[in-house]
Amino acid sequence: MSEVPEYPHGRLSIVATPIGNLGDMTFRGLWTLKECAAIYAEDTRVISKLLAHYGLRTPVFRLDAATETKKAAEIVERLERGEHISYVSDAGTPGISDPGARLVAYVREHLPEATIEALPGASSVTAALSIAGISGDAFTFLGFLPHKKGRQTALKKIAAGDIPVVLFESPHRILKLLKELETAAPKCKVTIGRELTKMHEEVVAGSPKVVAESLEKRKAVRGEFVVIVDNR
Numbered sequence: 001m002s003e004v005p006e007y008p009h010g011r012l013s014i015v016a017t018p019i020g021n022l023g024d025m026t027f028r029g030l031w032t033l034k035e036c037a038a039i040y041a042e043d044t045r046v047i048s049k050l051l052a053h054y055g056l057r058t059p060v061f062r063l064d065a066a067t068e069t070k071k072a073a074e075i076v077e078r079l080e081r082g083e084h085i086s087y088v089s090d091a092g093t094p095g096i097s098d099p100g101a102r103l104v105a106y107v108r109e110h111l112p113e114a115t116i117e118a119l120p121g122a123s124s125v126t127a128a129l130s131i132a133g134i135s136g137d138a139f140t141f142l143g144f145l146p147h148k149k150g151r152q153t154a155l156k157k158i159a160a161g162d163i164p165v166v167l168f169e170s171p172h173r174i175l176k177l178l179k180e181l182e183t184a185a186p187k188c189k190v191t192i193g194r195e196l197t198k199m200h201e202e203v204v205a206g207s208p209k210v211v212a213e214s215l216e217k218r219k220a221v222r223g224e225f226v227v228i229v230d231n232r
Contacts, residue, residue: 007082007084007114008113009080009111009115010079010080010082010083010084010115011084011085011114012115012117013036013085013117014087014094014100014119015029016094016120016121016123019123020197020198022050022054024197025121033056033086034056035084037058038083039058040060040103041060041062041088042063042064042089042090042094042098044060047060063103064099065099068102069102072103075103080111087103091124092122093120093122093123096123124193124196124224124226127197128228129228133191135164138164139165139166140164140165141167142165142166143167144167144168144169156184158185158231159185162232164230165229166227167226167227168226170224171222174192174215175216177227179208181208186208187231188207188229188230188231190230191230192204192215192225192227193226194220194223195223202220204220
């Protein structure tokens with residue numbers, strides 16, 4: 001008598017991965033990446049480093065923003081065969097300013113019987129809020145602001161808001177953002193988390209002008225930035 005599979009319509013695990021420190025990978029996440037049939041990743045090179053660190057040899061396939069819909073159809077075919085597939089982005093939780101949302105939506109539409117599970121873990125958004133000294137009872141997350149069209153509109157909304165706003169910024173644009181905030185909301189409090197969980201992690205807080213001067217003076221315009229803007 002053959003055993004009935006635990007997940008007859010397949011199982012898709014959305015797995016959070018570390019945002020810097022590899023020690024932040026959860027036990028459940030590691031076990032899932034070890035036991036699944038395949039891992040689809042935003043960048044195979046990034047996940048391969050994580051797998052090598054923990055001695056895992058699960059097959060890895062690329063699924064980035066440009067190939068998400070095409071690869072989603074491929075994953076549905078595998079799920080229909082009852083396979084267990086995991087998805088990871090480069091860092092943190094998939095779908096949060098990273099690929100993953102369209103994959104989940106596609107699977108829900110084309111194979112609603114499949115099991116889709118979240119394996120929570122690292123998130124730079126909540127990590128930054130936890131050490132900013134700002135109440136996280138309510139906040140708005142905007143991800144990366146538009147580079148051109150819509151940017152000034154977004155800045156005006158931030159300046160007029162009455163709850164903290166969390167956003168991401170690259171090292172190439174962090175000083176530009178701070179200067180824009182100095183113009184739009186000069187009295188706001190800005191808290192920046194730079195290189196969170198990594199060797200050079202730091203938190204800098206103050207007015208947009210003070211934070212910008214601190215980064216420029218110390219030549220610290222490097223790494224990944226989480227920016228929290230508080231007008232209260």
